[in-house]
Amino acid sequence: MLQSASDPTITNGKPGEPPLVSVMLVNWNTREMTLDCLRTVYEQTREVPFEVILVDNGSHDGSAEAIAAEFPQVVLMAETENHGFAIATNISVERARGRYVLLLNTDTLVLDGAIDKLLAFARERPEAKIWGGRTLFEDHTLNPFSCWGRVTPWSAFCQAFGLNAVFRNSELFNSESYGGWKRDYEREVDIVQGSFFLIEKAFWDELGGFDPAFFMYGEEADLCVRATRYGAAPRMTPTATIVHFGGKSATKKANKLVYILGSRNGMIERYFPQGWVGFGKAMTAAWAFTRSIAYPAASLIAPRFKESAACWKEVWRRRNEWRNGPLQRATKG
Known part of the structure; x- marks a missing residue:
């Protein structure tokens, strides 16, 4: 293993000063x-x-x-x-x-x-x-x-059927993104x-x-x-x-989405109320499936959607990788 800064007292402060x-x-x-x-x-x-x-x-x-x-x-x-x-x-x-x-x-x-x-x-x-x-x-x-x-049964439903996009500025329908909040003031x-x-x-x-x-x-x-x-x-x-900049270690958009969907299902499995886990995972699947259908259809009319169509078709094809939770190290890369 290559290592540098073997001196543990090195900081940007005074010599020997511990880092805050x-x-x-x-x-x-x-x-x-x-x-x-x-x-x-x-x-x-x-x-x-x-x-x-x-x-x-x-x-x-x-x-x-x-x-x-x-x-x-x-x-x-x-x-x-x-x-x-x-x-x-x-x-x-x-x-x-x-x-x-x-x-x-x-x-x-x-x-x-x-x-x-x-x-x-x-x-x-x-x-x-x-x-x-x-x-x-x-x-x-x-x-x-x-x-x-955080993802909830309601936000999962809105994500699956595009309500978060239609009502982008609404915290009711786009709660995971906090609606139209511009991140311009402090909040919890x-x-x-x-x-x-x-x-x-x-x-x-x-x-x-x-x-x-x-x-x-x-x-x-x-x-x-x-x-x-x-x-x-x-x-x-x-x-x-x-x-x-975002996503620079995920060189392929489909790979990134596969990881995201798997992690989303992991959160659903861990934190959804009893009885809602199946619903939540079904909404994740619906999110991917509807887009794997909608984007190819849209690309027939507008060529600009061809890249998204190919991406979501691959995500749906790889659904066995994300349907049961986070991807493990065997699928990294």
Whole structure:
């Protein structure tokens, strides 16, 4: 295993000063984006002492070597296999020395002191126990996926039959996306996305970290729901903002959707009321099936739908992979 920053006292603060926050990243074949992300972490975080711990999940694009060369201060754990996000994060958090742990995706850019501001927000709202910020797309328009509402029988029905899209700005019909909320004011949320996710390490340890059953997608949703049982009330602030490009480790859209649908069914199995699990999983299947029919039909009229048609046809063809819950490591890649 290639490692750097063997000196455990290295932080961005004074010599020997322990970090207040440990910034955790998991890289898989996103070398240039990861380097850009790290540059913004060090450029934009000036007020709080921090360390960076990065797990490379067996990348074959030279990521580990490039990171070690440009950022020798990073604690680099270069693995020989792709553990997935959940397991890799758990491995890295074991080495964290900060009071707080910040999960940060490698396909992000830190803007305007966002890490400093998120730490300040956590100190103002300690009762939340989990904190997140606002994310933007590459063109700096709103990326609403920094947080969302948990799946319920009603939201699953709305998703399956497109009511969330027809009534996009309604929190009744589009509850998982919080309707038309622009993420422009602070509020309590159900789920904080793992791309910019702050938690105290002691609370992380109490929860047992991510459930490794979630190889990719859904791990933060599971953690947040479990956290609420321990008194957490996750909150989001618009003052801490990052760019999140999104999906750069899922090189094929159909693969990403297969993971998402599997994780969604995993959440349904675990957290739906007794008697509603079958309904919830049927709604997941209906979501995929209706789109596998609708997009090919639409593509006959409008060629722009051909890519989506092919994607959803493949997702439906692969339904045995996601129908019973999260995908396991045997199907990674």
